[in-house]
Amino acid sequence: DAGVTQSPTHLIKTRGQHVTLRCSPISGHKSVSWYQQVLGQGPQFIFQYYEKEERGRGNFPDRFSARQFPNYSSELNVNALLLGDSALYLCASSPISGRYTGELFFGEGSRLTVL
């Protein structure tokens, strides 16, 4: 079975540009979460979507937005990129059935470099 897939794997942008990152969850998983991992730090929670609705949001500016599609795939959008947005962006899906346990299945990540 395919795991969580993310695209692109690497990308380079310049300050002020916009970026869209994509994620396909494991088949049957209806929840997708996004995390930002700056080099040398733990993953920081950005968003969580379940059944196409935002269910959780971390302490990130409004330049960050996301959505989930009917097939449960998801996009993370970041506008007006700053140097500090350079990071590994991780997508994770969850097999929510009744109660959310917090167990996450991660993709390999999209490494964003902002110049």
Added chain:
Amino acid sequence: AQSVTQLGSHVSVSEGALVLLRCNYSSSVPPYLFWYVQYPNQGLQLLLKYTSAATLVKGINGFEAEFKKSETSFHLTKPSAHMSDAAEYFCAVSEGTGGFKTIFGAGTRLFVKA
């Protein structure tokens, strides 16, 4: 609000020695707790999870962790380190009553010496 504190950003052990990685959590409700491992340039992989069943949890690759409510701890151990255990380890917590957020610690890098 939930939070996780991992004591020690770096831990170094000899091959064959005991591995002990420390994690303390804060949660206003009964938590679900996790340990994840991350190898260079990869995503995170679940090692083990505590979801209010047995307090001693066994995971993959010989790792285990014990949930101690009185100490608000969830330390990760492995009796004998292997070179392949060298990686970054993250402790994480989520609220077990419908919260939709999993919070990670800052991570502990494990070095294994030959």
